[in-house]
Amino acid sequence: MINSAKTGSFPDKRTQILEATVIVLAAKGFEATKIAEIAREAGIGKGTVYEYFSSKEDLFEQAIQHATKMHAQMLTNALEAGENLEDSLERALMASLVFCETSRPTAQVLLNNPVGRGGASLGDWLLGFRRQMVDMIAKTIRRHRGPDFPRDPEIAANVFLGALNNLSLAQILDDGTTRIRSLKATTKEAVAIILEGLGREA
Amino acid sequence: MINSAKTGSFPDKRTQILEATVIVLAAKGFEATKIAEIAREAGIGKGTVYEYFSSKEDLFEQAIQHATKMHAQMLTNALEAGENLEDSLERALMASLVFCETSRPTAQVLLNNPVGRGGASLGDWLLGFRRQMVDMIAKTIRRHRGPDFPRDPEIAANVFLGALNNLSLAQILDDGTTRIRSLKATTKEAVAIILEGLGREA
Amino acid sequence: MINSAKTGSFPDKRTQILEATVIVLAAKGFEATKIAEIAREAGIGKGTVYEYFSSKEDLFEQAIQHATKMHAQMLTNALEAGENLEDSLERALMASLVFCETSRPTAQVLLNNPVGRGGASLGDWLLGFRRQMVDMIAKTIRRHRGPDFPRDPEIAANVFLGALNNLSLAQILDDGTTRIRSLKATTKEAVAIILEGLGREA
Amino acid sequence: MINSAKTGSFPDKRTQILEATVIVLAAKGFEATKIAEIAREAGIGKGTVYEYFSSKEDLFEQAIQHATKMHAQMLTNALEAGENLEDSLERALMASLVFCETSRPTAQVLLNNPVGRGGASLGDWLLGFRRQMVDMIAKTIRRHRGPDFPRDPEIAANVFLGALNNLSLAQILDDGTTRIRSLKATTKEAVAIILEGLGREA
DNA sequence: TATGAATGAGAGTTCATTCAT
DNA sequence: CATGAATGAACTCTCATTCAT
Missing domain, CATH: 1.10.357.10 (Tetracycline Repressor, domain 2)
Known part of the structure; x- marks a missing residue:
C-alpha cells in the first residue's frame, strides 16, 4: 500500500467512522443509534470501531x-x-x-x-x-x-x-x-x- | 373517602409518575433513564408505571x-x-x-x-x-x-x-x-x- | 338471596370459573391463558378466582x-x-x-x-x-x-x-x-x- | 479450516439449538421452557439463540x-x-x-x-x-x-x-x-x- | 365475600463488547 | 489490522398474586 490512510488528508478510517456516527445520530437520535449501524454506514466491521474508539461513549463524545x-x-x-x-x-x-x-x-x-x-x-x-x-x-x-x-x-x-x-x-x-x-x-x-x-x- | 385523589389538587398517581419522570430525565438524561429508577423516584412499584402508561416511549412522550x-x-x-x-x-x-x-x-x-x-x-x-x-x-x-x-x-x-x-x-x-x-x-x-x-x- | 349459589344445582361460582377456564384455554392455548381473562370470561373480579383456587396451577389442574x-x-x-x-x-x-x-x-x-x-x-x-x-x-x-x-x-x-x-x-x-x-x-x-x-x- | 462446521454431518449450531429445544420441551413442557435453559442445554450463551431464531415463538415453531x-x-x-x-x-x-x-x-x-x-x-x-x-x-x-x-x-x-x-x-x-x-x-x-x-x- | 390497584419476580430480548480467526 | 459470531449484563415489560377496601 503506497498511500497509507494515515498520511493523506482524505478521510482516514477514524474520520470515516466519526462521520458515519454523525449521520446515524442525525437519522435515528441518540438512543436508537447502535454501533452495528454505524459500522454498516461506515462500511466496516463492528469490531473495527473498537480499534479506533475505546467505547460507545468515547465514540459519541468524539463525534459530538x-x-x-x-x-x-x-x-x-x-x-x-x-x-x-x-x-x-x-x-x-x-x-x-x-x-x-x-x-x-x-x-x-x-x-x-x-x-x-x-x-x-x-x-x-x-x-x-x-x-x-x-x-x-x-x-x-x-x-x-x-x-x-x-x-x-x-x-x-x-x-x-x-x-x-x-x-x-x-x-x-x-x-x-x-x-x-x-x-x-x-x-x-x-x-x-x-x-x-x-x-x-x- | 372524602377527599378523592382525583378531586384534590394534590398530585394523583399519574401526575406523580410524570413528575418523577421529568426529575430523573433531568438528572440522568434520556439514555440513562430507566423505568426502575422512575418508579423508585415516584415511590411506587415498577409494574405500577405500566398501569398508567403503555410503554416507556409513551411515558417519555407524555412527560415531555x-x-x-x-x-x-x-x-x-x-x-x-x-x-x-x-x-x-x-x-x-x-x-x-x-x-x-x-x-x-x-x-x-x-x-x-x-x-x-x-x-x-x-x-x-x-x-x-x-x-x-x-x-x-x-x-x-x-x-x-x-x-x-x-x-x-x-x-x-x-x-x-x-x-x-x-x-x-x-x-x-x-x-x-x-x-x-x-x-x-x-x-x-x-x-x-x-x-x-x-x-x-x- | 333466597337460592344460594352453593345450594342449587345450577352452576355455582366455582363451576362458573372452571367453565370459563376451559373456554379461554380452548381459545388461547395454555401459555396465552391469563387469570385476568378467565375472570373477565367468568364475569367476576380477578381476586375472586383466588377465593376458590389456590393458584393458577391449581385452577388449571382442576379445570382439566x-x-x-x-x-x-x-x-x-x-x-x-x-x-x-x-x-x-x-x-x-x-x-x-x-x-x-x-x-x-x-x-x-x-x-x-x-x-x-x-x-x-x-x-x-x-x-x-x-x-x-x-x-x-x-x-x-x-x-x-x-x-x-x-x-x-x-x-x-x-x-x-x-x-x-x-x-x-x-x-x-x-x-x-x-x-x-x-x-x-x-x-x-x-x-x-x-x-x-x-x-x-x- | 479443513472440516467446516457447515460441511460436516455433525450438527451445526442451528441444529444444536433445535435439538436442545426439543429436549427441554420434552422435559419441562411448553410453559416451563425458558430460553435460558435451552441455551444452557445447548451449551451456548442466551444471546446466541437469537442469532439463529428471531424469537422464542419462532424457535418453538421451527423445533416442532x-x-x-x-x-x-x-x-x-x-x-x-x-x-x-x-x-x-x-x-x-x-x-x-x-x-x-x-x-x-x-x-x-x-x-x-x-x-x-x-x-x-x-x-x-x-x-x-x-x-x-x-x-x-x-x-x-x-x-x-x-x-x-x-x-x-x-x-x-x-x-x-x-x-x-x-x-x-x-x-x-x-x-x-x-x-x-x-x-x-x-x-x-x-x-x-x-x-x-x-x-x-x- | 368480592374486588382490582399495586406489586416485583422473572421472562424475553437487545446490543455493547470481546476475541479467535 | 479487521472481522463478526458469540456472549451475558441489563433492560423493558408481563402477569400471578396479594391485600386494603
Missing part, C-alpha cells in the same frame, strides 16, 4: 466534539472575517444557515443540544465550549464597537447566539416546503433586527 | 408534552399579560428565567431540545408546538406594533425565542456560581438589546 | 380434571349402555363426536393432550386416568366377548381409544367445511372397520 | 416442525417400504414405537399435540401436515388394496393413525416398568387387530 468544532470553526472564521459588526454577524448567521443545508446531519446533531447526554465529561466539555463561543462573540462585538459599547457584551452575545441557534433550528426543521425567504434575505432581516432592534415605541 | 405545555402556558400568560411590547417580552423572559430556577428539572428537559428523540409522533408534536410558540410571539408583536411594523414578525419572533432559550439555557448551565447580574437585570438588559438593537455604526 | 371427568363419564355411560360390543363402541364413538360439537371448548382442551403440562401431580393424575379408560374399554370388550376373546384386550382397547381420539380430533380440526359424512355414518364406518378389520388379503 | 418432519419422514419411509398392507402398517407402527424409544424427547413433544399452541401459523402448518399424513396412509391403503377396497380409506387411515398415536403415547408414558410384551409383539398384535378386526358376533 468533532461536529461542534466544525461548526465553531466556521462561526469563528465568519466572525473574524467581518469588517464591521454587521458584516461579522451576517457572515456568521449566513454561514450557520448554509451549514444547515450542506451539513444537515451534523447540524441536526448539534442542534439537539447534546448537553447533558453522555458522560459528565462531555457535558463539561460542551459547557466550556459554549462559554468560549459566547466569549468569542462578545469579543467580536467589543472589537467592532470598542470599550464604550453601552450594552453588556455578554448578554448581547447570548442574544445573538440564541437567535442564530433558533433560526438554524428553524432552517433544519422546516422541510424546505415552507421557506419563503432566501437564506440571504433571512440573514439580512435577522441581523437588521439585532442591530436596529424592534423599536421602543408603539 | 407535559413539561412543554407547562412552559408554553407560562410564556403565553406572560406575553398576554404585557401592556406593551417591552412589558410582554420582559415578562416572558423573566418568567422563563424564573421557571429555570423554580422548575429546574422541567427546564432542563425542555432545553435538551428533545426534537427528534422518541417516536416520530413526538417529533411531529414538538415541531407543531414550536410553530405555535413562534406564531404566538409574532402575534404579540403585531398586536402591540400594528400592521405597519417594518420588520418581519416571524423572524423577529425567532430572534426573541432564540434569545429566550439561550439565556434560559445559560441560566440552567451556570451553576449559580458565576451569575453576576440578577434575573431582573439580565432580563432588562436583554430586552433592551432586542428593542433598541446593538446599533448600526461603529 | 373437570373436563377429563366429563368426557370419561360420557364414555363410561356409552360403553355400559351398549347391549353388545358393536353397540358399545358405536355409542362411545358417537358420543365422543357429538361431545366435540356440543362441548367444543372442553373437547379442544382434552385433545390437546395436556399430559406433561402443569405440575407433575396433574401428569400423574392424567396418566392414571388414561389407564382407567383403557381398562374400562378392555373390560367392556371382555364383558361382551368373554374370556376366550382371542385378541389382547388391552391392545384392542388402545386401538379403539386411539381411533376415537383421532376421529374426535379430526372432528374438532375440520372447521365443518369439509365434512362429507354425517356423524352417524362416520361412526358406523369406523366401528365397522374396527370390528371387521381392513382384511388380510389384497 | 423439525420434530414433526422427522417423525413423518420415518412413517413415510416405512409405509412406502411395505410390500403389502400388513407389512406397511407393521413397519410404520414398529418404526413409531422404536422412535419413541430412540428419540424419546422428540416423540414426547410430538405426542403433546402442539396443535393450537404457538401462533396461528404453526397451528395451520400442523393442521395441513396432519392432513398430509392421513392422505398418505389412505393412499397406501389404496395402493395395496386397489379401488375396490370396500371401506372408506380416509376413515381407515384415521383409525390406523389414531391407533399408532395412542400406542406410541402408551409407549412413552409407560416408564418401561409395566411393559409385558415386546415392541414386535405389540406391533404384530395391533396390526392383526386392525386387519382382522375384533369380530362381529359375540
